[in-house]
Amino acid sequence: xxxxxxxxxxxTAILIVSQExxxxxxxxxxxxxxxxxxxxxxxxxxxxxxxGKPLSETFRKRQLAIEERRREAETxxxxxxxxxxxxxERTAKVEREIEEIRRQGRADGEDxxxxxxxxxDEEAERIRRExxxxxxxxxxxxxxxxxxxxADLTARxxxxxxxxEITPADRERLHADGVAxxxxxx
Numbered sequence: 001x002x003x004x005x006x007x008x009x010x011x012t013a014i015l016i017v018s019q020e021x022x023x024x025x026x027x028x029x030x031x032x033x034x035x036x037x038x039x040x041x042x043x044x045x046x047x048x049x050x051x052g053k054p055l056s057e058t059f060r061k062r063q064l065a066i067e068e069r070r071r072e073a074e075t076x077x078x079x080x081x082x083x084x085x086x087x088x089e090r091t092a093k094v095e096r097e098i099e100e101i102r103r104q105g106r107a108d109g110e111d112x113x114x115x116x117x118x119x120x121d122e123e124a125e126r127i128r129r130e131x132x133x134x135x136x137x138x139x140x141x142x143x144x145x146x147x148x149x150x151a152d153l154t155a156r157x158x159x160x161x162x163x164x165e166i167t168p169a170d171r172e173r174l175h176a177d178g179v180a181x182x183x184x185x186x
Contacts, residue, residue, distance in 0.1 A: 025032040
């Protein structure tokens with residue numbers, strides 16, 4: 001707290017010191033405290049000139065470097081965002097393609113199953129038809145063989161019966177009837 005109202009404590013102390021040694025506190029007719037203030041101001045100017053300017057230049061360079069890094073980071077972030085968007089788009093495209101391939105695979109599989117079932121049905125029908133035709137051919141061949149065997153058996157039986165029952169006179173009469181029948185037919 002200041003002893004004199006309205007002045008800071010440091011100035012108040014300087015005034016008190018200057019009033020105590022009033023005679024000794026003058027240099028070149030100017031109170032000592034003014035020389036001290038001038039000395040302090042000069043020190044601060046020199047300090048500002050020697051330290052402040054380089055520090056402010058260093059801080060300004062640092063600020064520019066930070067700003068440049070921030071811009072680079074924003075550029076890189078934008079690049080990363082574009083890359084992430086591109087990756088998401090490609091991933092979505094690949095997932096759509098995979099889903100389309102799966103859907104097409106299921107459709108192709110269903111088509112192939114239907115085609116195989118159709119071919120199997122056609123093949124079974126063909127085999128049934130061929131088997132029926134083969135059975136009919138074999139039945140016809142068996143009937144033909146049976147008729148031939150029956151005819152041979154009948155002819156043999158008839159030959160045996162006729163050879164036992166026909167006499168030489170019957171043979172001459174049948175022969176004469178056959179020749180007469182041939183002459184009539186001409």
